[in-house]
Amino acid sequence: MKLKSIFLIMILFTFIALNVSAETRILCASTTSTQNSGLFDYILPIFEKKTGIKIDVVAVGTGAAIEIGKRGDADVVFVHAKELELKAVEEGFFTNRHDVMYNDFVIIGPPDDPAKITGMKSVSDAFRKIAEGSWLFVSRGDNSGTHTKELSIWKKAGIDPKGQKWYMEVGQGMEKTQRVANEKRAYTLTDRGTWLATKDIDKLEMIIVLEGDPVLFNQYGVMAVNPEKQKHVKYKEAMQFVNWLISKEGQKAIASFKDKNGNQLFIPNAK
Numbered sequence: 001m002k003l004k005s006i007f008l009i010m011i012l013f014t015f016i017a018l019n020v021s022a023e024t025r026i027l028c029a030s031t032t033s034t035q036n037s038g039l040f041d042y043i044l045p046i047f048e049k050k051t052g053i054k055i056d057v058v059a060v061g062t063g064a065a066i067e068i069g070k071r072g073d074a075d076v077v078f079v080h081a082k083e084l085e086l087k088a089v090e091e092g093f094f095t096n097r098h099d100v101m102y103n104d105f106v107i108i109g110p111p112d113d114p115a116k117i118t119g120m121k122s123v124s125d126a127f128r129k130i131a132e133g134s135w136l137f138v139s140r141g142d143n144s145g146t147h148t149k150e151l152s153i154w155k156k157a158g159i160d161p162k163g164q165k166w167y168m169e170v171g172q173g174m175e176k177t178q179r180v181a182n183e184k185r186a187y188t189l190t191d192r193g194t195w196l197a198t199k200d201i202d203k204l205e206m207i208i209v210l211e212g213d214p215v216l217f218n219q220y221g222v223m224a225v226n227p228e229k230q231k232h233v234k235y236k237e238a239m240q241f242v243n244w245l246i247s248k249e250g251q252k253a254i255a256s257f258k259d260k261n262g263n264q265l266f267i268p269n270a271k
Helices: 002-022 032-036 039-051 062-070 082-090 123-132 145-157 174-184 192-198 235-245 248-256
Strands: 025-031 054-060 076-079 094-109 137-139 167-169 188-191 207-210 217-225
Touching (some): 025 062, 025 235, 032 039, 032 054, 032 192, 039 235, 039 248, 062 076, 062 082, 076 082, 076 235, 082 094, 082 217, 094 174, 094 192, 094 235, 123 145, 137 174, 137 188, 145 188, 174 188, 174 192, 188 192, 217 235, 235 248
Parallel strands (some): 025 054, 025 076
Antiparallel strands (some): 076 217, 094 207
């Protein structure tokens, strides 16, 4: 009986081990806003239940996420800097890039708005006013999609903020950058999704001082790592995720994701 019991236990452990090893997992390199907003916590269980594919997420700045994908250290990349994404596709590092969803960027600052930019329509004009008054501005400084957008606005405004006493680069994700700006009573550029999802949790004493400029449009895209460049990637599973995100089911899941106040954080726009 003892030998039989031991044999049955061995069979059971072997079965468990085979099932654990058979579990399919892929790695998604993504921007911090998809993580900070809670979007992944909402949509990934839906995808996993449908396909059985587990997705591990590394949330970094968009530039870092793209580099992770280029190295083959991820199977799929979900970020928000379309020009950088298209360039990486053109270089052959990624394939099957698709628009997935969008929201927008906003400028947040102290409630008393010392730079007096509330009500302004142009984000470039607002940046000039911040610079002219030497009002403190906190930048992510991490080559993320938000940082890329911010630098493009400074360039359009004809200002190089690097090295200025009023310009602080923190090299952090969006939520931490917001916290620093809050502590310093400074201005910063943030994506609306992160702002809405974290402002109450982090008890931020800040307000949106500028929004609505078409320049602040924030497009998110997904792309699979090219298996011809990185033969070890799980391309088939990555494409299942890509195709699900742009499917009616995936787009519906994104549209139904809202914060606790009922605000829709991302607008699906896959074609």
